[in-house]
Amino acid sequence: MDSSTDNEIKIANYFDNKMDAAEQEAFLQKVRGDNLLSRQFENELLIRSFLYTDDNYSSLDDCIETSGMIRDKGVYKISRNLRNYLGVAALLILVILSVHLLLQKKSKVITVAQIQNHEDTTRSEEKAKHLFADNNSTEAEYKKFYRKYTSWSDPVEVSKYYNDYVNNNYLEVINSEDSGFAEKGLTKDENYLMAYVQLYKGLCYLAEAKPEESINRFSTVLKISEKGGTPYYEAEWYSALAWLKAGNRNKSVEILEKIQYSRSPHLKDAVQLLHELNTK
Amino acid sequence: MSKKNKYYLLTSTANKIWRDNDLKEQQQMYVNFVKEYKDLFFRQVITNHSKIPAYILAEIAENALLMSWEMFTNAGIEKKITIKSAEYSGYLFIIFKRTYFKLLTKEIRHSESADEFAQSENNDFVTLIEPEVGSPFSIIVQRILDSMSPVDKQLMIWRYVDELTIDDITERKSISRNSIIKELSRAKKKFTDLYNELNNR
Numbered sequence: 001m002d003s004s005t006d007n008e009i010k011i012a013n014y015f016d017n018k019m020d021a022a023e024q025e026a027f028l029q030k031v032r033g034d035n036l037l038s039r040q041f042e043n044e045l046l047i048r049s050f051l052y053t054d055d056n057y058s059s060l061d062d063c064i065e066t067s068g069m070i071r072d073k074g075v076y077k078i079s080r081n082l083r084n085y086l087g088v089a090a091l092l093i094l095v096i097l098s099v100h101l102l103l104q105k106k107s108k109v110i111t112v113a114q115i116q117n118h119e120d121t122t123r124s125e126e127k128a129k130h131l132f133a134d135n136n137s138t139e140a141e142y143k144k145f146y147r148k149y150t151s152w153s154d155p156v157e158v159s160k161y162y163n164d165y166v167n168n169n170y171l172e173v174i175n176s177e178d179s180g181f182a183e184k185g186l187t188k189d190e191n192y193l194m195a196y197v198q199l200y201k202g203l204c205y206l207a208e209a210k211p212e213e214s215i216n217r218f219s220t221v222l223k224i225s226e227k228g229g230t231p232y233y234e235a236e237w238y239s240a241l242a243w244l245k246a247g248n249r250n251k252s253v254e255i256l257e258k259i260q261y262s263r264s265p266h267l268k269d270a271v272q273l274l275h276e277l278n279t280k
Numbered sequence: 281m282s283k284k285n286k287y288y289l290l291t292s293t294a295n296k297i298w299r300d301n302d303l304k305e306q307q308q309m310y311v312n313f314v315k316e317y318k319d320l321f322f323r324q325v326i327t328n329h330s331k332i333p334a335y336i337l338a339e340i341a342e343n344a345l346l347m348s349w350e351m352f353t354n355a356g357i358e359k360k361i362t363i364k365s366a367e368y369s370g371y372l373f374i375i376f377k378r379t380y381f382k383l384l385t386k387e388i389r390h391s392e393s394a395d396e397f398a399q400s401e402n403n404d405f406v407t408l409i410e411p412e413v414g415s416p417f418s419i420i421v422q423r424i425l426d427s428m429s430p431v432d433k434q435l436m437i438w439r440y441v442d443e444l445t446i447d448d449i450t451e452r453k454s455i456s457r458n459s460i461i462k463e464l465s466r467a468k469k470k471f472t473d474l475y476n477e478l479n480n481r
Contacts, residue, residue: 004465005458005461005462005465008461008462008464008465009458009461012446012461015381016445016446016447017374021320021324021373024324025323025324028323028324028325028326028327031328032327032328038328041327042329042330043468043472044468045329045381045384045385045388046388046472047436047440047468047471047472048381048385048440049385049386049388049389050389050392050417050418050421050475051417051421051437051440052382052385052386052389052440052441150350152306152307152310152311153311159304163303166303263335265339265342265343267339268339268343268387
């Protein structure tokens with residue numbers, strides 16, 4: 001058997017989980033050192049990248065199902081077919097929703113015009129409108145990219161705030177003392193812990209659909225936290241989302257452009273969001 | 281490994297923590313798992329790639345680990361999984377590996393599209409990234425598949441779209457495993473040659 005075919009067998013075994021941990025490590029070591037194997041391995045990945053459909057990507061939960069550990073194959077195949085039908089149904093719903101949204105947008109324009117004619121908008125509302133909206137609807141992008149913050153490594157001193165946030169007790173966090181963690185005794189730099197508290201408060205305001213307040217909190221985090229740390233990167237990303245929520249696309253783009261050249265854990269999302277905002 | 285660390289790696293512990301839905305214990309479980317297995321997991325998936333820098337590969341692995349842990353935990357809490365082995369790490373690794381390669385291939389596709397965009401003197405790149413109407417693939421991929429023989433095309437679809445294992449395909453075609461691998465290898469070569477041809481590489 002020639003080495004190319006031998007490599008193909010190894011690649012197939014690797015992806016079909018027919019190797020134990022030591023064999024997998026040894027295989028990848030060989031990929032690093034063997035030019036032919038390396039080319040074949042990259043080619044395998046390239047083909048996968050072209051042939052994986054959106055269905056493959058959108059159903060990452062399949063990772064559990066297709067591992068053959070929950071359901072038997074028969075059920076899996078049925079569920080896969082079912083998903084295809086659901087995909088078609090989802091597409092239809094999407095088309096209907098788009099038409100509905102278009103019609104709604106049209107009626108919204110009339111409503112705004114009517115309100116403006118009445119001239120009953122207060123000055124503060126106008127100011128807020130000016131600050132937080134640039135006439136581009138960014139709600140869809142916000143909804144698409146917003147995911148609740150989760151972490152397993154935040155400082156234990158501020159875990160009360162974190163747990164309240166995770167359990168949707170947003171008002172608890174918002175109304176709590178900024179330095180409540182001090183009661184538990186400081187073991188870390190005060191600014192470090194304060195940055196987390198401000199981050200949680202910002203996240204809670206955002207979850208409560210109050211982007212203006214959340215932006216203020218995130219801005220505090222960016223001022224007091226160490227650049228490159230978790231609170232910094234999270235505040236940066238969520239403030240980009242908060243500006244989106246507030247309807248200010250330009251401010252959001254400004255922050256995302258910074259993120260795309262950083263080592264933020266949200267780099268990929270930021271690049272994608274930026275692309276969507278720029279191509280809109 | 282200390283007894284306490286080992287405790288958090290056991291399937292029985294995971295089941296108990298999921299049953300109680302104890303967030304702090306879930307965190308502890310993750311901390312212990314990462315301490316014990318993260319490096320080993322990463323060594324089993326990360327290798328050099330000519331177009332994706334090492335730091336991006338590491339970030340993809342980090343993301344994949346978090347995503348797979350979340351999927352694993354949620355499935356555990358919802359009682360969707362039954363793990364037979366004493367430790368849950370093997371189970372989790374399968375999820376992690378699949379997640380990692382899905383994220384990586386997505387990154388590769390993005391990088392390929394960007395390359396095509398940069399190299400293209402006209403609007404040809406559009407053919408690569410635009411989806412074909414009524415097809416889940418881009419126009420160029422659909423064109424390549426249509427140029428292949430029905431047997432090769434079927435093999436490619438089974439392997440990469442339906443994500444069947446070589447054993448699954450062997451069962452369907454009733455020929456030996458090695459023959460399937462050889463057939464698939466030829467089909468892959470045709471696919472790559474056609475792709476390069478259409479892109480004037």
